[in-house]
Amino acid sequence: EVRVEDDRTGLSVETLKRAFADNLFYIQGKFPQIASKNDFYMALAYTVRDRLLRRWLNTAETYSRNASRTVAYLSAEFLMGPQLGNNLINLGIYDQVNQAMQELGLDLRELLEEEEEPGLGNGGLGRLAACYLDSLATLEIPSLGYGIRYEFGIFDQDIKDGWQVEITDKWLSAGNPWELPRPEWSVEVKLGGHTEKRADEHGNFKIYWVPNQVVKGIPYDTPILGYKTNTANTLRLWKAEAVESFDFYAFDSGDYLGAVHQKTVSENISKVLYPNDNSAQGKELRLAQQIFFVSCSLKDMMRIMEQQKVPLEQFPEKFVIQLNDTHPSVAIPELMRLLVDEYDMPWEKAWGITKQSFAYTNHTLLPEALERWPIGLFGKMLPRHLEIIYEINKRFLDEVRMKFPDDTDRLRRMSLIDESGERYVRMAFLACVGSYSINGVAALHTELLKKDVLHDFYEMYPEKFNNKTNGVTPRRFMVLSNPRLCRLLNSKIGDEWIKNLYELKKLEAFVEDPEFRRQWREMKLEIKQDVADYIKKTTDIDVNVNSMFDIQAKRFHEYKRQHLNVLHIITLYNRIKANPDIDITPRTFLFGGKAAPGYYIAKLIIKLINSVGDIVNRDPDVRDRLKVVFLKDFNVKFAQRIYPSADLSEQISTAGKEASGTGNMKFALNGAITIGTLDGANVEIREEVGAENFFLFGLTTEEVYALKKEGYQPWEYYQKDPELKLAIDRIASGFFSHGDPKLFKPLVDHLLGNDQYMLLADYRSYIDTQDRVSEAYRDIDRWVRMSILNVARMGKFSSDRSIRDYCEDFWKVQPVNIELKE
Ligand code: 26W
Secondary structure (H helix, E strand, O other), X not given: XXXXXXXXXXXXXXXXXXXXXXXXXXXXXXXXXXXXXXXXXXXXXXXXXXXXXXXXXXHHHHHXXXXXXXXXXXXXXXXXXOOHHHHHHHHOOHHHHHHHHHHOOOOHXXXXXXXXXXXXXXXXXXXXXXXXXXXXXXXXXXXXXXXXXXXXXXXXXXXXXXXXXXXXXXXXXXOXXXXXXXXXXXXXXXXXXXXXXXXXXXXXXXXXXXXXXEEEEEEEEEEEEOOOOOOEEEEEEEEEEEOHHHHHHHHHOOXXXXXXXXXXHHHHOOOEOXXXXXXXXXXXXXXXXXHHXXXXXXXXXXXXXXXXXXXXXXXXXXXXXXXXXXXXXXXXHHHHHHHHHHOXXXXXXXXXXXXXXXXXXXXXXXXXXXXXXXHHHHHHHOHHHHHHHHHHHHHHHHHHXXXXXXXXXXXXXXXXXXXXXXXXXXXXXXXXXXXXEEEEOOHHHHHHHHHHHOHHHHHHOHHHEEEOOOOEOHHHHHHHOOHHHHHHHHHHHOOHHHOOHXXXXXXXXXXXXXXXXXHHHHHHHHHHHHHHHHHHHXXXXXXXXXXXXXXXEOOOOHHHOHHHXXXXXXHHXXXXXXXXOOOOOOEEEEEEOOOOOOOHHHHHHHXXXXXXXXXXXXXXXXXXXXXXXXXXXXXXXXXXXXXXXXXXXXXXXXXXXXXXXXXXXXXXXXXXXXXXXXXXXXXXXXXXXXXXXXEEOOOXXXXXXXXXXXXXXXXXXXXXXXXHHHHHHHHXXXXXXXXXXXXXXXXXXXXXXXXXXXXXXXXXXXXXXXXXXXXXXXXXXXXXXXXXXXXXXXXXXXXXXXXXXXXXXXXXXXXOOOOOOO
């Protein structure tokens, strides 16, 4: 019997080539001679999508037949990164496709480069959501990611004259082959207006919400394939459109322009991602985005239940809703509204269901990042939800009064409404009251939540609190991004580690093998050469691959202290200027990251890095021993390129400020050694890799608090430490700004004035530790050992481990095996 593989499912090189040619012809409408690179990319993407679809539909059919318990992961951000490469890895056909493309005279790497990534997130929180989707699918857990299909994701960053310039991200302009619109599952969302109390047909008084705007949400689905499983889950993102009936209404009344305006207003809701990270702004449109995607998602879950014939009372058995920070926390009053107002459920019963359905993850301790909505704004957009929140609050405060009688200050502190000045809804408190689980994202972070930000809630509901240390997916951040490392690992310990990252432990057996260490060193050098070529091509700067690649890549924020890193660079430069023949370890300092467009000081830090680079890179005294490179437009695609090349990973936030960090994990998994504070997950990374393989510096959280309390005086550190003084004086004098002392004055004033993030207090410890780093790097054999041991001991930081913890601890959801039918 001759069996021909199906063109849409077959995985052999021959079939892949045929399918590719077919898609180029019938989807792109091109033949090879006139096809653009994008046409080739699209043809390949559709070829891969066909193979996903089979798994996707089998998965959907199985879940639907079994009415499987499902995780609904609600997140305002999903920072997915490019899809093609990851899908090739997870399908297990990277090599076949590589060969197929080669035989067609194409270069797979070039096609991978073509993809415009969906940058629907700012940083840590959005990327974590993407890693979790990968792990959920890999662990075969039924799950749906719900979010917003922003037309414009995070802006593209350009650098002009050293300054950040923002450019609109037009990720959809060449089309998105990975998504399928599902207009038949559209839903409507109400906004604004007022509420009325009226009798229904039985004479019972009910509350009716009379909105002044209705928008339509259209779901766009993207398949999320697990690694070498048949499971393909769904990321469902909502696009806002105008509701036709509203248009017609305006047409009838002759208000043509009003109707068109209405359409624009509706479509604005999913237009653009707010580019702030860790700072809340209280903008009306942002609240509209939140209620929009949350309401669409809850109604979608109810539709699914109806289709699977699960009674509404069983909502908490059918779904667990994970709130990715407070951004989706209006889901709590929205579910109450749906149950009470639209399904006529008694309050107590609805509240019972709601409390059992939600779980809340907190991602930040920064006070300015905690969302609070002015009552006026909230009530104008969501009048009914505000009433519901008042009712939740009334009953909640009764509960507090019962548990802590005669403690009015506690009532004031815990109220869901902040009444200390202008009145606000406190979204984190709402999330705590409405959820059965509250978690932080690293051990230290969870402890600080309990001790500090959510202390009263911890006293009220200690059983709700738990820690889930973040993790990252080894598929994207090792297998896809670092093929050289993977080949070396596989040759020694097999490839089990890809699904069970603790298997990396087996590497420890080889650390004393000089041949293995030689291979490791060679591998690193090759990776660094690639990045050096890239730097040469994009910035025209020559870097020495034997120098230490010292990298800080993350969002720009004062608490992350990129400017502390700069103080170190200037210190080394000053040492060279004072003594040009000084023997120093050559370093290449690489920076990447975006600043929020309205965050002036963060943008000034970017300018400072570029200005220091301009001097240091050109000064003949430096003799190429130091190089400073700012790599523009740091995004997922770029991150994958850069992590593998790092020798040193900078994780230098003020202790107690970085909730977890995940870049720290990605660097260490690729063999970088960390220089870091005892902050976020750094604490646990150090525990795992061993103190001797981690460069620790700086104040502890307790010391930071204590120093604040006793009255921190940055000026005293400046006066006492001549190297620190000189570094700051050089910035202040205009040395790096063509003699203009005004340019960096705001930065200098921050540091010498109150220095909120205590750079000056940590400076000496940082510099001394960096000196030890330099010394360690000179003993390259010692360095390689540390590098190997870091990789070997990072097993804990797989997002598979995080997701397993969530499943076992409180999601209570089991894997579902998917069988592939024809
Ligand atoms: C409303 C404005 C706003 C926007 C984004 C406030 C807060 C955020 C995020 C919660 C900020 C964020 O991404 N936090 C990061 O979450 C990561 C994943 O848990 C952690 O690893 C980072 O430490 C944390 O900064």
